[in-house]
Amino acid sequence: MISFLIKRLTFGLFVLLSLSLFVFFLFFVAPGDPARVVAGDKAPEAQLQQVRENLGLDRPMPEQYLRFVTRAAQGDLGFSYRNRQPVTDLIVRRIPVTVSLVFGGVLFWLALGVPIGIISARNPGTWKDRLGQVFILLGLSFPTFVLGMLALYTLYFLPRTAGFTLFPPGGYAPFLENPAKWAWHLALPWTTLALVVAAIYARLTRGQLLQVLGEDYIRTARAKGLTERRVVYRHGMRATLTPLVTQLGADIAVLLGGVIVIEQVFGLQGVGALAVQAVQNQDRPIIIGVVMLGGLFIVTTNLIVDLLYAALDPRVR
Numbered sequence: 001m002i003s004f005l006i007k008r009l010t011f012g013l014f015v016l017l018s019l020s021l022f023v024f025f026l027f028f029v030a031p032g033d034p035a036r037v038v039a040g041d042k043a044p045e046a047q048l049q050q051v052r053e054n055l056g057l058d059r060p061m062p063e064q065y066l067r068f069v070t071r072a073a074q075g076d077l078g079f080s081y082r083n084r085q086p087v088t089d090l091i092v093r094r095i096p097v098t099v100s101l102v103f104g105g106v107l108f109w110l111a112l113g114v115p116i117g118i119i120s121a122r123n124p125g126t127w128k129d130r131l132g133q134v135f136i137l138l139g140l141s142f143p144t145f146v147l148g149m150l151a152l153y154t155l156y157f158l159p160r161t162a163g164f165t166l167f168p169p170g171g172y173a174p175f176l177e178n179p180a181k182w183a184w185h186l187a188l189p190w191t192t193l194a195l196v197v198a199a200i201y202a203r204l205t206r207g208q209l210l211q212v213l214g215e216d217y218i219r220t221a222r223a224k225g226l227t228e229r230r231v232v233y234r235h236g237m238r239a240t241l242t243p244l245v246t247q248l249g250a251d252i253a254v255l256l257g258g259v260i261v262i263e264q265v266f267g268l269q270g271v272g273a274l275a276v277q278a279v280q281n282q283d284r285p286i287i288i289g290v291v292m293l294g295g296l297f298i299v300t301t302n303l304i305v306d307l308l309y310a311a312l313d314p315r316v317r
Helices: 002-029 034-039 045-055 061-073 087-122 127-141 144-161 179-212 216-223 228-266 271-281 284-312
Strands: none
Touching: 002 061, 002 284, 034 045, 087 127, 087 179, 087 228, 087 271, 087 284, 127 179, 144 179, 144 228, 179 228, 216 228, 228 271, 228 284, 271 284
């Protein structure tokens, strides 16, 4: 297990270094002058040259990259071109919003999608199964932003016109200050995110469980007189966990990109909103910082999933 962990850590470090080199090179050859972003379009050439020297932009690319990697390893991602604040501080202030959205959404879609898949698989061909498949079809058919707008309209605007408020349209309250208010503000974003992804997990759980319930050892368990509930949850779901964990790792890894839409719809000032603002302002240090954060998040998530996968199936070690 230790050698497996070392291999995964080494591969993750290689991925992060490769990502940093690609992103840094991409922005190095991209059109535009960062010095003009800092000093303004009307700044004289002498001032622009001074800015380039201060930022190290006049140095060769290998030297700039080595300087960036060395500082990034110490948690220093440079300064924003627009407001001169440390990029690390800007990202850290936004992380709680995005993390709350991501992990709350994960809990929501697991709590919704997996039970629907189990009920559907236990009752194939019945109205319960058909109802579950309708949920899967609808969930897979609607884009995230459409569900977000529908959630805002039905759960915020319509109740407000009737004179009461069910949920706020967005915003964020820190968890440590008021956990109830924190959950209340994130209820609609969580629901929007969960409805889309829960359909995937309902379909995956249903398909895997139907396949497992047809195996010989399941028939043997039933022949021994075990209850159907015990057969499903103790034997069937144990075999279904491996593909679910794999899918969960992949979904969480790419979720940072998906939450950008949710944050824009509900006005949440998370890392995704920061990235959008940085692109609009051509603020390269923030963009690079967000990309590197996303890479670190993906590598860490995949490492955790690989360890869980190895624990569930020792053959992959």
